[in-house]
Amino acid sequence: MIPAYSFFGDDMDDYDVVIVGAGPAGGAAARSLSKSGFKTLLLEKEKSFAANDFSSGGAPIEILSDFQLPETVVGAYCREIRISATQATHVWRDDAPTALVLDFKKVRAFLAETAEKNGAKLSLGCTYRAHAHETGHSVVTFKKAENGLTESVRAKVLIDATGSDRRVLTGRTKTQADWKNDVIVGRGIEYLVEVPEQVYQAYADCLSFYIGAKWMPQGYAWIFPMQANCLKVGVGRNFPGMQFVPHRAAMRDYLDQLMAECLKTDQVNILDRHGKTIVYTCHHRDRYADQNVIAVGDAVSTVNPLTFEGIRHALKSGEIAARQVQDFLEKKTANLKTYESEMRAYCGMKWVVSELLTKKIYREPEDEKMTLMLQALKALSLAALKDLVFDYRLKAVMCFYAVYQFLLFKRIFSFQAKSTRTGRSG
Numbered sequence: 424m425i426p427a428y429s430f431f432g433d434d435m436d437d438y439d440v441v442i443v444g445a446g447p448a449g450g451a452a453a454r455s456l457s458k459s460g461f462k463t464l465l466l467e468k469e470k471s472f473a474a475n476d477f478s479s480g481g482a483p484i485e486i487l488s489d490f491q492l493p494e495t496v497v498g499a500y501c502r503e504i505r506i507s508a509t510q511a512t513h514v515w516r517d518d519a520p521t522a523l524v525l526d527f528k529k530v531r532a533f534l535a536e537t538a539e540k541n542g543a544k545l546s547l548g549c550t551y552r553a554h555a556h557e558t559g560h561s562v563v564t565f566k567k568a569e570n571g572l573t574e575s576v577r578a579k580v581l582i583d584a585t586g587s588d589r590r591v592l593t594g595r596t597k598t599q600a601d602w603k604n605d606v607i608v609g610r611g612i613e614y615l616v617e618v619p620e621q622v623y624q625a626y627a628d629c630l631s632f633y634i635g636a637k638w639m640p641q642g643y644a645w646i647f648p649m650q651a652n653c654l655k656v657g658v659g660r661n662f663p664g665m666q667f668v669p670h671r672a673a674m675r676d677y678l679d680q681l682m683a684e685c686l687k688t689d690q691v692n693i694l695d696r697h698g699k700t701i702v703y704t705c706h707h708r709d710r711y712a713d714q715n716v717i718a719v720g721d722a723v724s725t726v727n728p729l730t731f732e733g734i735r736h737a738l739k740s741g742e743i744a745a746r747q748v749q750d751f752l753e754k755k756t757a758n759l760k761t762y763e764s765e766m767r768a769y770c771g772m773k774w775v776v777s778e779l780l781t782k783k784i785y786r787e788p789e790d791e792k793m794t795l796m797l798q799a800l801k802a803l804s805l806a807a808l809k810d811l812v813f814d815y816r817l818k819a820v821m822c823f824y825a826v827y828q829f830l831l832f833k834r835i836f837s838f839q840a841k842s843t844r845t846g847r848s849g
């Protein structure tokens with residue numbers, strides 16, 4: 424490991440690594456790099472982890488062991504996955520918990536606190552403003568919320584973990600209208616609600632998803648258990664601003680309808696409202712690294728476009744980046760270029776297929792086909808469903824798609840047979 428030198432003769436602090444953004448990706452990178460002994464600064468624009476608690480936190484149970492997360496970051500465990508279309512519902516059940524709902528603020532706080540215990544410095548309420556390359560390092564400038572003053576530090580490596588905002592390496596946010604087919608934009612809004620015990624029990628132990636025109640055209644809706652008598656109720660829309668499937672513009676309308684029809688009670692206390700827009704770049708055309716700057720998590724589109732599940736993948740990219748940065752700082756590699764190939768290998772064909780499915784499923788204007796898709800999913804076991812929605816395994820995708828095509832074919836055939844019979848009898 425290379426020590427941090429301070430021979431510049433000014434009062435600017437020197438770091439091996441400055442990480443901008445304490446989301447899952449930045450937190451994971453900070454945890455790994457500080458554990459390896461690198462002098463690490465983690466900057467976060469929000470003043471507390473509760474401030475941007477936007478993510479629903481649904482994930483497969485394996486996330487705990489895969490990323491060494493403690494049970495304290497779990498909101499609730501789930502043995503069931505339930506999917507409802509406009510006209511049908513199906514439930515998959517396991518004897519043991521198969522999925523969980525993370526408490527997003529606790530995950531981010533845990534990663535940052537672990538990094539602090541390893542010796543990293545965490546600075547909340549600090550917004551990245553700019554950076555400039557100088558020989559062997561970058562000067563990173565940020566603004567502190569507490570006094571409105573601007574400060575600068577020196578970093579041998581700078582990590583952009585600002586999520587979909589891409590503030591450091593790309594420096595601008597793309598919109599659906601700007602980039603048309605080159606990006607998939609997903610916008611989600613969610614309430615954390617307190618409900619009576621019997622309402623909570625109807626949704627406890629289960630990840631409930633809602634698809635189709637009734638619940639959320641061009642996207643999906645969800646109800647997740649969070650903690651005793653608290654649920655996360657949300658809706659997400661893909662390609663906002665575009666009408667592939669007819670819909671009302673206000674996403675709030677669908678959220679209110681979901682609450683009214685599913686919770687069926689006036690005794691709902693809204694504890695928190697949050698939301699965010701995520702921009703996914705098709706075929707991962709983002710910039711991964713440039714000189715001593717590297718981007719992680721949603722800043723390089725690690726979120727899966729089919730499900731908009733992104734916490735695991737952000738954690739993974741933070742860990743992969745940390746290894747690459749370590750090799751670079753220890754001069755085992757001359758640059759950070761191999762990070763891109765490692766990330767591409769991680770996402771691989773699975774993300775490409777997810778892009779295709781996203782464009783097919785969420786742009787489907789015929790609601791009856793959404794119900795047929797649910798029927799096709801019914802053919803899958805819980806393990807195969809998890810392979811599809813959490814691991815995007817090609818075998819599961821092909822199995823689903825083959826059954827769906829068969830059902831479509833059957834529908835056309837029975838439709839034709841019916842019209843022939845009607846024609847004959849007429």
Ligand SMILES: Cc1cc2nc3c(=O)[nH]c(=O)nc-3n(C[C@H](O)[C@H](O)[C@H](O)COP(=O)(O)OP(=O)(O)OC[C@H]3O[C@@H](n4cnc5c(N)ncnc54)[C@H](O)[C@@H]3O)c2cc1C
Pocket residue numbers: 443444445446447448449466467468469475477478479480481482549550551552584585586587588590610611612613657659698699700701719720721722726731732733734735737
């Ligand atoms: C409504 C919604 C529901 C979701 N539900 C799920 C789910 O159920 N399961 C799942 O796995 N994923 C879900 N996701 C996706 C998941 O939350 C993201 O993919 C994941 O958080 C990405 O992690 P990240 O660290 O790359 O970015 P982020 O979590 O976005 O973190 C980026 C951080 O950078 C900070 N930042 C930004 N700009 C600056 C700046 N200039 N200076 C300093 N700091 C800055 C931000 O404040 C933020 O803390 C959901 C997303 C949305 C929008």
